Amino acid sequence: MYGWIWRQLPGNAWVKALISIVLVLAVVYVLFQYVFPWAEPLLPFNDVTVDNQ
Amino acid sequence: MSVRVIVRIVSELCITVGTVIVLFVVYVLFWTGVKADRVMDHQIDQLRQEWAHGNVRPSAAPGAAASPAPTPTAYRSGRPFAIMYIPRLGFTWNKPVLEGTATATLKKGLGHYAGTARLGQTGNFSVAGHRRTYGDPFKDFPRLRPGDAVVLTDGTTWFTYRIDKGPYKTVPTDVEVIAPVPRKSGYTRAGRYLTLTTCDPEWGHSHRLIVWAHLDSTQPVEAGEPEALRR
Numbered sequence: 001m002y003g004w005i006w007r008q009l010p011g012n013a014w015v016k017a018l019i020s021i022v023l024v025l026a027v028v029y030v031l032f033q034y035v036f037p038w039a040e041p042l043l044p045f046n047d048v049t050v051d052n053q
Numbered sequence: 054m055s056v057r058v059i060v061r062i063v064s065e066l067c068i069t070v071g072t073v074i075v076l077f078v079v080y081v082l083f084w085t086g087v088k089a090d091r092v093m094d095h096q097i098d099q100l101r102q103e104w105a106h107g108n109v110r111p112s113a114a115p116g117a118a119a120s121p122a123p124t125p126t127a128y129r130s131g132r133p134f135a136i137m138y139i140p141r142l143g144f145t146w147n148k149p150v151l152e153g154t155a156t157a158t159l160k161k162g163l164g165h166y167a168g169t170a171r172l173g174q175t176g177n178f179s180v181a182g183h184r185r186t187y188g189d190p191f192k193d194f195p196r197l198r199p200g201d202a203v204v205l206t207d208g209t210t211w212f213t214y215r216i217d218k219g220p221y222k223t224v225p226t227d228v229e230v231i232a233p234v235p236r237k238s239g240y241t242r243a244g245r246y247l248t249l250t251t252c253d254p255e256w257g258h259s260h261r262l263i264v265w266a267h268l269d270s271t272q273p274v275e276a277g278e279p280e281a282l283r284r
Contacts, residue, residue: 001065028076036080040186041156043081044258048191048251049154049166049181051228 081186085160089188092161096133096149104208128152128165135172137163137180138204138282141197148190150205154181163190166231170245172205173212173271179231179248184255184262191251195220197264202281203247211272211279214247219264222253230263238265 005023009016040046128134133149140146149162158164163182170176182191203214218239221230229236231248240246245268253260272279 001062003061031073031076032080032084036077036084039077040081040085045081045183045186045252045256046156046159047225047258048159048183048261049164050223050225050230050250050261050263051166 085186086188089160089183089186093149093188096151096162097136097147100133100136100149100208128167128171130167131155131158131161133162134165135205135207138206139197139201140204140281141201142191142193144284148182148188150180159183160187169231169248170233172207173210173245173268175243175245176233177231177235177246177248179250181250184251184253191249192255194249194251194262194264197249202269202279203249203266204279204281206274209274211274211276213269213271213279213281214266215269216264216266219249219262221263221265223261223263225258225261227261230261230265235265240265240267244268 006016006020009019011019130153131151133151135150136147137150138147150165151158151162152165153167154164159181163180166179166181169179172178183189184191184194197216197220199216199218201216203216205212205214221237223230223237230238230250233246234240234243235246235248238246238248247266247268249264249266251262252258253262270279
């Protein structure tokens with residue numbers, strides 16, 4: 001999977017590495033900004049009230 | 054497809070899932086705190102700004118425990134209306150109190166149970182807060198002891214509550230702990246009470262921890278910080 005992505009990237013090794021870093025950062029950003037805030041309330045840490053409002 | 058390719062894909066997937074889980078733990082343990090601290094500071098700034106611009110009603114008579122609120126404006130859902138200080142949790146510990154206990158509201162500060170008494174009024178002013186995540190406001194909740202001060206200000210008056218009982222462990226369905234005269238609190242008559250609730254165990258949701266307090270004294274903000282906040 002990762003090998004396949006690496007081969008699809010253009011340019012020499014340095015350019016590929018640079019694009020890879022940008023891709024990784026983009027994935028982390030999407031996770032922190034959208035995926036984790038959605039998943040976090042499914043965990044029990046939000047239940048602090050006595051009437052389950 | 055050869056076995057080699059399948060093994061490679063499976064192992065890459067495992068590494069990816071593992072990395073995402075580690076990132077999620079970092080998010081829950083660390084990033085929610087960073088976000089919450091920023092948002093809570095913003096809420097407090099906003100409150101102080103509102104108070105500085107005089108968008109508040111005139112303060113109560115000095116020393117009067119029965120602070121009359123002539124025209125109480127309703128708390129607006131999801132909006133901050135007070136700042137809470139608990140010296141036992143640290144002298145720099147101060148958090149905004151917002152109206153309502155919705156999940157989104159509790160991410161921005163402590164939540165006042167809608168339908169319970171207003172600050173300083175007869176009844177039970179009840180507040181919920183996160184034990185863990187989102188700035189860990191009530192992380193040290195079990196360290197609260199009878200006699201500890203819980204100080205609140207709404208911009209015009211300082212309210213000093215004294216803890217009478219707690220931490221008391223109960224189940225999440227025990228709504229009577231926030232009743233006007235809470236069951237098990239030891240209070241027998243109507244009064245000006247405060248209830249704090251959070252979750253227990255620290256990372257779980259099977260139980261709730263409760264403390265109860267009564268209104269000990271009030272003073273106008275012009276009179277300076279109450280005794281309990283002076284070092």
